[in-house]
Amino acid sequence: MAEPLRDRARRATGWRLRPNGDPRPHFVVCGNDPLAYWVVRLLLATGTPTGRPRVTLVVPERRRSDGPDGRDLDGVQVVLADRLDEATFRRAGLAGADGLALLHQDDVGNMHAALCAREVEPRLRLVVRMFNTSLANGVRQLFPDSAVLSDASMAAPAFVAAALGELAPTHFRHGGRTLYMARRADVRPADVLCGLAVTTDPELIRVLPADEESADVVLAEATGQPPGTEVAARRLVRARRRREPVLVLVRAVRSFATRKIGVAVLVLLGVIAVLGWLNSRAAGVTWSEALYLTLVTTLSGQDPDVHKPVAAQVMQVVLNLAGLALIPLITAAVVDGIVNARLALHTGRIQPDRTGHVVVVGLGNIGTRVMAQLCDFGVEVVAIDKNPDARGASLAHRLGVPLIIGDAALEETLRSASVATCQALVVVSTDDGTNLRAALNARSLDPDLRVVLRLFDGDFAERIQQAFGIGISRSVSYLAAPAFVAALLDRAVIATIPVDRHALLVTEVPVLAGAPLDGRPLAAVARPGEVRLLAHTRAGQKTDWSVDPRMVIHAGDRLTVVARRAGLSALLRETTPVPAEPAGPPLPRRAEE
Structure with missing residues (x-):
């Protein structure tokens, strides 16, 4: 007997009837910082065949920071609990949930919470935030159906690239090709795959423009051929010490x-x-x-x-x-x-003056990653942190990075780090006020200093850029949240490409039978400013990178796209069928039957 369409759609889309009769997917998020805020916000904006997901946020009873953590967002069920144990997870409705995101900055605490969660729901999709790589490997072994991610590792390349005045070193491999982000002037025209953004006007960054030829930032293929003369002549600025x-x-x-x-x-x-x-x-x-x-x-x-x-x-x-x-x-x-x-x-108070180095303020998760990557590139680094026992202090000593203990908001501390002669200042502490004061004081020492500023509020960051001329400000949580959401939804995100304050996702989307795009041409996939089609793969065939917009899409095809979050959500609704309403519970048999 043929499987009913409703059952096929239910199996293909992961749809199932919850204990309370609500067919919408349910996700539980545990966290109380900006990353939790952005993950919850993106989940609420994600469309599924059965409607907007239900989100339950577990946060401590008292706020631990001034920044938003998601508890004030509309449409979120909030559970107040200071301890993540089995009782808390049962209160949050974890039994029967589709996924759990553990986003606290305590690696050991997240691992303990994951063990407790599996006691409540063994078939749970688990997404864990981890900084320590050894613990991350342990979690992957204990929970094979889990995603262990580090927001610091995801965001650090963007900060490093901004400090050095380069594009973020984003590269990935898919469909037998290695692709990377570059400036159009730095690659051969034959290697350009598609245009990503127009960045000629810093006040108006346009991503995925309709006119691809106008994009100066492109996605290119690494073919082994030498790049343009401009890139060949460019070298990272090496720091040097003044011999005094x-x-x-x-x-x-x-x-x-x-x-x-x-x-x-x-x-x-x-x-x-x-x-x-x-x-x-x-x-x-x-x-x-x-x-x-x-x-x-x-x-x-x-x-x-x-x-x-x-x-x-x-x-x-x-x-x-x-x-x-x-x-x-x-x-x-x-x-x-x-x-x-x-x-x-x-x-570092009696260290010799430096020039051409990079000053990193804040040796937390992201600052430690930025410092390590800059050292890997051979760039001299001076670190500043008010806490002598900061997370990255021991690594700074091992790498030979001078660590100045003091308040980066004070001019005296910045002078100790020779900010007036550095090539860039990367301010990534967790205090927005301290970050802004440090950036402004550094600009008073050197008006032309390149500043990479970490700020949470996007609107506030844009106003700071316009008012003070600080042209680069980034949010770690904003850059990393899409990957956490994709992992929670069990969607394979191939790469995340940061462009200024925008995050583009490269992913492969399957087209299911009965979906709105089934039977339509490939030209229907692209949406200027939202979605761009990169490649098309037929079932059992190799990936076709020379996309013909007239080709008809069939069920089972896979579409490789680069998209913004909203565009990807819209595309997912077009590639999955809308399941029929579930039938009601069967009526009880009569006694005489």
Whole structure:
């Protein structure tokens, strides 16, 4: 017997009737930071064949930051819980849910929550946020049907590229080809696959324009041929240190002792000098002999002589007393100086001036990744963080990166990092206020400084760009959220391409039987500004990159597209059939039957 269309659609689209009779997919999101906000917001904007998904957000009872975390979004069911355990997951309706996203910044806590969640729903689609790679591998082994992602790893290349004045190093392989994002002027025309964005006007970035020839940022194929002369001539700016040993010595001497001990030593030496002069007058010797006698008498207290004049004896006693005070002061100054000098070297206060380096403010998840990638590129880095035990502090020491402990919002701290002579400032701490103050103070030191600023609010970032001329601002959560949502929906995102503050998704979408696009030409797939078709694959055939817009789409075909989030959601609605309404529960049999 043939399978009914409704059952085929239900199996193909993942649709099933929930315990409460609601056919819409249900997702549970656990997190209380901007990443959770963007994931929930994108889920609510995602269309499925059975309607908008239901989203349950689990957050702590008290807010832990001033930024939004998703609890104020319309259409979200919020569960307040400070602990992610089985009872919390049952309250959130995890039994029968389609997916769970664990987005807290605690790697061990996320792993524990994943174990508890599997006790409630064994068949759960799990998406976990992880920073530690070893723990991430452990989660993948424990939960084969899971996606372990790092928002820092996804966003770091975009920050690094912006700091170096380059496009984000996005490259991926699909359909037997290696593709990457580049500027049109930097690649051969034959290697250009499609236009991605028009960035000639920084105030109006247009992605996926209707006129592909106007796009200066393109998706190109890596063919092994040499790039244009412009790229061949361009090299990463290598940082170099200014050789100023005298300046370094002066800074070391200045930091050798504290002010109080230094003043005490100077005063005591002045007293000894005066007493030595009086002693030389009383003994009737030359100035060189007086210096010798004064130092010996002060430091050793030797050579007592009762036959000396009374004035000389008094001076000798006073000098011996001064020597008793001078020796402890000298000892304290030496010990304090050694400690201060080592601390100054550790924090970078007496490091030589640099030029052409990159200053990274904030060694959290994203700052640590940015610092490591810049070091991989051979660019000298100076790091700033107010916390000496920051996540990336140990890595900075291993890489030999100077770490300045201090508030980056203060001009003194920025000067210690030689911001006035650096090639870029990357400000990626978790405090938007500190980030903005650091950027503005750095611009006061160098008006032409390239600033890569991390800000959460997109509208606020655009206003900052226009008001202060800070042309680059990025949100880690905004860049990484699409990949988390795609993993939660079990959609294979091939790559995420950041263009300014936009995120383009490269994905392969199957066309199911009975879908609106089934039987229509390939030209119906493209939508200017939203979706662009890259390749078309017939069932059992190789991927065709030379797309003929007149070719008819059949069920089972796969479409490789680059799209914005809204465009991808619209395309998914066009490639999946709308299932029929489920039949009601069967009526109970009568007793006589």
